[in-house]
Amino acid sequence: MHGVHVDPEHYRVPRQMKLILYTKVGCGWCVRVRDFLTEKKVPFEEREVLTNKAFFDELLAKSEQTKTPTLDLDGAILADTDKDAVEVFLRQRHIL
Numbered sequence: 001m002h003g004v005h006v007d008p009e010h011y012r013v014p015r016q017m018k019l020i021l022y023t024k025v026g027c028g029w030c031v032r033v034r035d036f037l038t039e040k041k042v043p044f045e046e047r048e049v050l051t052n053k054a055f056f057d058e059l060l061a062k063s064e065q066t067k068t069p070t071l072d073l074d075g076a077i078l079a080d081t082d083k084d085a086v087e088v089f090l091r092q093r094h095i096l
Helices: 028-039 053-063 083-092
Strands: 019-023 045-048 070-073 076-078
Touching: 019 028, 019 053, 028 083, 045 053, 053 070, 070 083, 076 083
Parallel strands: 019 045
Antiparallel strands: 019 070, 070 076
């Protein structure tokens, strides 16, 4: 296609967001956030940090703390949070 300029941004397929929810067994706040995300049909990957050292180390490296629930949305971290803060966080990013 000589002489024709195609802007790659115009044809870019929207990328799926990646949401990771770091949790701990027995954490009531974690259950409420997980239930909220499920209820709102927000896709996420749950990573339980007490039984998986790699996930614990990842949580610490990303958020510089060890409390849960903590969210990682494409690199944006919401640490030591609750359902209400998660709702605000997701609305600000036009996910809800």
